[in-house]
Amino acid sequence: MVSTELGYDQLLSIAFSVPMPYEWSVGVYGSLFFHEIMNHNRFLGVRCPDCNKVYMPPRRLCGPCFKELDELVVLPNEGTIEAFSIVNYPFVDPNTGEQRPIPYTYGYIRIDGADTIFSHIINETDTRLIQVGMKVKAVFREKELMQGNVQDIKHFEIVNP
Amino acid sequence: MPGSVAIVGVGQTDHRSHRPDVNGREMIYEAVQRALLDCELSINHIDAIIIGNMDHFESINYVDTWSVEGSGAIMKPIMKVSTGGTTGASVAIAAYYHVASGLFDRVLAIGWEKNSESDTTGAIITCSDPVWDRFSYSGAIPSLATEASAYMNQYGVTQEDAARVTVRDRGNAVNNPHAHLRKPVSIHEVLASPMLAYPIKLLDICPRSDGAAAVIFASDGIAQRITPRPAWIKACSVRHTYTWFGDVDYKQGLVSLQRASAEAYLRAGIKSPADELDVAELYLPYSYAGLKWIEDLGFCARGEGAGFVEDGHTDIAGKIPVNPSGGVLSANCIGATALLRVGEAALQVMGKAGPRQIPDVKQALATGFGGCFWSDVLILGSGRP
Ligand SMILES: [Zn+2]
Numbered sequence: 001m002v003s004t005e006l007g008y009d010q011l012l013s014i015a016f017s018v019p020m021p022y023e024w025s026v027g028v029y030g031s032l033f034f035h036e037i038m039n040h041n042r043f044l045g046v047r048c049p050d051c052n053k054v055y056m057p058p059r060r061l062c063g064p065c066f067k068e069l070d071e072l073v074v075l076p077n078e079g080t081i082e083a084f085s086i087v088n089y090p091f092v093d094p095n096t097g098e099q100r101p102i103p104y105t106y107g108y109i110r111i112d113g114a115d116t117i118f119s120h121i122i123n124e125t126d127t128r129l130i131q132v133g134m135k136v137k138a139v140f141r142e143k144e145l146m147q148g149n150v151q152d153i154k155h156f157e158i159v160n161p
Numbered sequence: 162m163p164g165s166v167a168i169v170g171v172g173q174t175d176h177r178s179h180r181p182d183v184n185g186r187e188m189i190y191e192a193v194q195r196a197l198l199d200c201e202l203s204i205n206h207i208d209a210i211i212i213g214n215m216d217h218f219e220s221i222n223y224v225d226t227w228s229v230e231g232s233g234a235i236m237k238p239i240m241k242v243s244t245g246g247t248t249g250a251s252v253a254i255a256a257y258y259h260v261a262s263g264l265f266d267r268v269l270a271i272g273w274e275k276n277s278e279s280d281t282t283g284a285i286i287t288c289s290d291p292v293w294d295r296f297s298y299s300g301a302i303p304s305l306a307t308e309a310s311a312y313m314n315q316y317g318v319t320q321e322d323a324a325r326v327t328v329r330d331r332g333n334a335v336n337n338p339h340a341h342l343r344k345p346v347s348i349h350e351v352l353a354s355p356m357l358a359y360p361i362k363l364l365d366i367c368p369r370s371d372g373a374a375a376v377i378f379a380s381d382g383i384a385q386r387i388t389p390r391p392a393w394i395k396a397c398s399v400r401h402t403y404t405w406f407g408d409v410d411y412k413q414g415l416v417s418l419q420r421a422s423a424e425a426y427l428r429a430g431i432k433s434p435a436d437e438l439d440v441a442e443l444y445l446p447y448s449y450a451g452l453k454w455i456e457d458l459g460f461c462a463r464g465e466g467a468g469f470v471e472d473g474h475t476d477i478a479g480k481i482p483v484n485p486s487g488g489v490l491s492a493n494c495i496g497a498t499a500l501l502r503v504g505e506a507a508l509q510v511m512g513k514a515g516p517r518q519i520p521d522v523k524q525a526l527a528t529g530f531g532g533c534f535w536s537d538v539l540i541l542g543s544g545r546p
Contacts, residue, residue, distance in 0.1 A: 011181040011182055030292055030293075063403070063408075083310045084307060085302075085306030085309075085310060085361070086358060087357075088356050088358055089358065091282040091300065092282075093283075094284075094286050095286075095291075095296070106298070106303045106306075106358070108406070116405065116407045117408075117409070119298065119407060120296075127359055131314070132311055133314070149292070150292065150296050151296055
């Protein structure tokens with residue numbers, strides 16, 4: 001008879017660390033949004049004709065109204081901090097397989113004229129210098145380096161009052 | 162009209178940070194076996210099974226198929242229900258639907274997770290939109306931290322106010338032999354713990370646990386024969402709202418919980434929840450939720466959560482004891498977490514909660530939280546509806 005007893009340090013596990021590639025469609029409205037950044041350094045939103053809400057980034061569907069949207073609106077590259085957190089723990093970014101640099105500030109920004117919040121990075125990690133309600137402005141990548149993704153916005157910076 | 166349905170059996174593992182001694186299906190078996198023992202049924206009595214966990218957490222998909230040895234589902238109807246953090250409550254509600262429909266008499270609900278088998282933060286990041294949100298998103302902690310930052314700004318709440326919620330839940334866990342973290346902590350220890358994502362510190366947030374829960378639902382007429390004091394489902398309500406993080410309006414409170422609880426209270430005939438409920442097992446994944454979300458549940462007015470907790474109203478001997486089990490801050494096997502809230506609420510109604518029993522519970526509340534600020538609510542009672 002073989003015993004079923006086994007020490008904790010003798011328990012085995014199998015590791016898996018192979019990258020699995022995917023390719024995600026950005027869609028018409030998302031592609032237009034990134035082209036607008038590349039060409040004009042400004043944002044696009046879309047208005048729902050039923051509830052009048054302006055979504056930024058633009059999307060094809062209003063969920064609550066269950067309605068297709070097509071009224072694109074140009075929005076400025078400025079907004080207000082609605083909420084934020086300063087991320088201070090190390091973790092591996094599943095998009096890159098690398099540790100994301102910390103600390104960094106995860107910001108929820110309401111772009112002027114939009115009714116939804118846009119999540120991005122704010123380049124201020126000192127809790128004494130950042131507050132809900134502060135005005136921020138987008139800082140874009142140099143045009144020749146733009147790739148048509150959300151990192152064409154480098155970060156948002158606090159606008160001095 | 163739906164038939165009346167009651168919970169007759171509850172089982173759970175002893176939750177730990179790492180269970181290298183079992184694989185997923187073996188861990189599921191432990192909880193199922195304990196639930197069957199609790200109500201003296203055998204797996205042959207079970208007509209159907211609902212199972213759920215977090216998609217892709219263990220990178221073994223189709224848990225409904227690969228777990229059958231442990232779930233007991235061989236040659237039975239089984240389906241998987243997965244709704245993110247609310248999974249455990251959704252599994253319970255789906256089991257309720259099965260029995261209430263009249264098609265099944267005894268249904269087993271299972272929730273489980275082996276958080277130790279993946280990088281939880283990496284896995285949660287993959288639930289965010291890959292085009293828009295994933296670049297800046299960093300898992301569950303900062304999306305809760307942003308909520309906290311807005312709430313603190315709105316009502317002048319402090320980190321110390323939030324710490325009292327951790328102190329309460331971790332203190333209660335001492336009475337729960339199944340909890341993962343059973344060491345009480347002080348306000349000072351919470352405030353001095355490392356800052357993970359402002360304003361959330363290590364002791365403000367739930368742990369990552371390995372564990373499983375199993376709850377057995379039975380129909381009217383059969384439930385009473387299985388156990389003398391079943392926990393009847395008086396109401397359940399689901400509000401799954403947004404999918405874009407940016408659609409949440411923080412100033413409105415947790416709208417999904419406001420709506421779900423309002424509907425459940427209406428169905429259960431509850432007008433003043435803090436007075437009429439005898440205990441609440443709330444899915445509070447971080448301390449600040451224990452202030453803000455009890456306002457959304459109507460335990461107190463908006464902006465008064467911190468005072469309500471500080472005054473002791475949510476303590477074991479308070480007006481509405483919250484989380485006698487120690488809650489999510491003391492054990493968090495995610496797919497099981499909301500089912501544990503339902504199971505613990507049922508144990509309270511059945512009078513079987515052992516050292517964590519609140520005396521004479523007639524009506525208990527359980528909640529689930531997850532997705533993108535989604536909420537599930539169940540109300541259990543000792544009287545057949
Ligand atoms: Zn609309």
